[in-house]
Amino acid sequence: MPQEIEITDDQIRIAEKVLLPKGKIFDDQRVSFIKDLTSHDLHAVPGSGKTTALLAKLIALEQHLPFINRSGILVISHTNAAVDEIKNKLGHICPRLFAYPNFIGTIQGFVDSFLAVPYYKCVYRRRPVRIDDEIYYENHFPDYKLKFLLSKRSDADKILYDYRLRDGNKLMLGLKNTPFVFKSTTDTYKNILKIKTELRENGFLCFDDAYILAQEYLEKYPGIINFLRKRFNFVFVDEMQDMDKHQYDLLEILFGDAQDVAYQRIGDKNQAIFNSESEMEDIWQERNLKELNGSHRLHPANARIVESLALNPIAVVGNKTNVDGTAIKIKPILLVYDDSSIDAVIPCFADIIKELVDAKEINISTDNVHKAVAWTAAKPTDKAHMVKLNHYYNGFSKEHVKLKINYPCLEAYLHYHHGGDDKLASIRKSILNGILRILRLEEVTNPLTKRSFTKKSLVGWIKYEFPSFYQSFKLQLYQIVKLNIEQNKKEALHSIIKLSVDILAKLSKNIVNSKSFISTKHTPTVVTANVIEKANCYVKNGIHIDVATVHAVKGQTHTSTLYLESFYQINVSGKGQYESSRIADQLQGIAVPENAHEYIKQSLKMTYVGFSRATHLLAFGIHKSRFEALYKGKPNIELWRVIVVQSSVKIADN
Known part of the structure; x- marks a missing residue:
């Protein structure tokens, strides 16, 4: 333990009042984890409340701040959403936790702040302009012959963006674990290296470039490791299973063998669907393992199915009940469809x-x-014949799933934004992103910093350099947002162009390089009549069913989840190309074999994540041909209710 600190029962009671529903308390497993301030790993089942338990530990530790040795607490998660959740829940009650010397952020934010940016400033005597894959993409490839060459390669993006290995101080280009895609003597290699070097020198970095800089920093100045260990005596990494190997390795270098740091890694190997390595169990080598087995999300029938899918065996105890404390008795359902009824499954x-x-x-x-x-x-x-999500729901569009900084044309920025309470702000951000894209295409930089504008710096520059125009700028932005909400996108687009021209005029620039970007027409995804309020949503009889990929719903809790089998990769070990075939035994409660093929392991992880979202109803869509071949029409009725999907969408129990 880095210093003598004890978390008391009274401190846990305080955390319970803040984090749990009235009358609820932490069970013995969670209390044991909250009180433990030694280095260990926590393996937690879906819905176990592991993040809540971590928050309770942070509430207790915050009461000991500032620490006697002036050290701080480091909390790392994988996504901005997870970090925002911590800040929203604790920011108002634990203000010291969000001040120096503590840091709560993403792994990317930590690497940027403490390693990549300081080292870049040390080498180039200035900050990088931007660390971002999309902005990086805009600035690469002035050599169009090279661009054409790589456009023919399926691994081109990986060559450009993935973590690079190095030979001494020389940057090497290549795929993870395959460093020499091009021999270093070839013109292609030299040209890519030249472009990469120029981009770095000009301050444009992709996300993984930060890890190269971090590695160089630690090699040249290894004393930074001891500095960070003294700065952070308590290190908590949430969702550890989502870390890529280079992120995992970096954290190990910094904190893995530190005697004066409590390094706790929290997550669920069975949910490792985001990291680029296929075998998370080979990456995350567990130490001093603790478990949280009770799930507040899953009721017993669903928990039994989920437990059988665990690639890394762990008991899953379903503790979910109705609000009044009564048992939830909804049996999981197999929805059996055929070619004529696939669109009737949802x-x-x-x-x-x-x-x-x-x-x-x-x-x-x-x-x-x-x-x-x-x-x-x-x-x-x-x-x-490759059945995928679109076959069940023809209106599905990936474009609606995730908002981006960049789109192929200006008009697209009017179509993609968040709904709900933040709709107005989201539209405004999207419009500003479109204007920034025009400025970058016109090679415009902020006259004050000589760097590309950000949304914040653009608004600030206009406010202080052109105060009379600033009021007009704000009014025009508001009018564009209003036009967009009113679905007058043609006029909104015209207004964005006018505003962009006005801004360029302040910089003595005109529309030149961005003409194609501005004039290209956007073709919105055609959606069905069932899509009423938002894209990728089926509505019937007042029931709204969001349609998404498994990756998009990881970490979510649903009332009802329908998992739809889909085609993936080749037939392996005679187990077919769909989850229903590959995990057929596990769906009947049979344990996972130790020698399972990589694709079967991937199918298990995907279904484990998908199946573990539902608090009440879990359903699995399976084609009739596979259902009959696998179960001879006689599945384990103790585990599953079987419903045959009719083309007329009538329910028929089998």
């Missing part, structure tokens, strides 16, 4: 939910998150 799922609502087994006022998910969505190169 409507059938909606009918089942409606039946459960009418039977008062689901409370529509409090339990109202319903999702239909699949591992993969269709690609243009897919063959007709």
Whole structure:
């Protein structure tokens, strides 16, 4: 333990009042984890409340701040959303936790702040302009012959963006674990290296470049390791299973063998679907393992299915009940479809939910998150027989899933934004991103800093350099947002162009390089009549079912989850190309074999994540041909209820 600190029962009681529903307390497993301030790993089942337990530990530790030795607490998670959750829940009650010397942020933010940016400033005597994959993409490849060459390679993006290995002080280009894609004597290699070097010198870095800089920094100045260990005596990494190998290795170098640091890694190996390495169990070598087995999300019937899918065995105890404490008795369902009824699977799922609502087994006022998910969505190169998410829901569009900084044309920025309470702010951000894209294409930089504008710096520059124009700028932005909400996108687009021209005029520039970007037409995704309020949403009888990939819903909690089997990769070990075939035994409660093929392991992880979202209803879509071949029409009825999907969307129990 870095210093003598004890978390008391009274401090845990305080955390319970802040974090838990009235009358609820932490069980013995969670209390043991909260009190433990030694280095260890925590393996937690889905819905176990591991992040809540971590927050309780942070609340208790905050009461000891500032520490006697002036050290701080480091909390690392994988996404900005997870970091925001911590800040939203603790910011108002633990202000010292968010001040120096503590740091709460993403792994990328930590690497940028403490390693990459300081080292870049040391080498180049200035800060990098931007660390961002999309902005990096805009600035690479002035050599169009090289661009054409790499456009023919399926691994071109990996060559450009993935973590680079190095030979001494010389940057090497290549795929992870395959450093020599091009021989260093070839013109292609030399040209890529030249472009990469120029981009770095000009301050444009992709995300993984930060890890190269971090590695160089630690090699040249290894004393930084001891500095960080003294700065952070307590290190907590949430969602450890989502770390890539180079992120894992970097954290190990910094804190893995530190005697004066409590280094705790928290997560669930069975949910490792984001890291680029296929074998998370080979990356994350566990130490001093603790477990959280009780799930507050899963009821016993669903927990039994989820436990059988665990690639890394762990007991999953379903503790979810109705609000009044009564048991949830909704048996998981196999939805059996054929070629003629595949598009009726989601409507059938909606009918089942409606039946459960009418039977008062689901409370529509409090339990109202319903999702239909699949591992993969269709690609243009897919063959007709490859069943994927789009076959079940023809209106599915990946473009609506994740907002981006860049789109191929200006008009697209009017189509993609968040809904809900932050809709106005999201539209405004998207419009500003479109204007910034025009400025970058016109090679405009901030006259004050000689760097590309950001949204904040652009607004600030206009405010202080052109105060009379600033009021007009704000008004025009507001009018564009209003036009967009009113679905007058043609006029909104015209207004964005006008505003961009006005801004360029202040910089003595005109529309030249961005003409194609501005004039290219955007073709919105065609959606069905069932899409009422938002894209990728099926609506029937007041039941809203969001349609998404499994990756998009990881970490979420749903009332009802429909997992739709989908085509993936080649037939391995005679186990087919769909999850239903590859994990057929596990769906019947049979343990995972130790020698399972890599693709089978991937299928297990994907279904483990997908199946573990639902608090009430879990359903799995399986084709009739595979259902009959696997189970001879006689699945384990103790585990599953079977419903045959009719083309007319009528429910028929088998």
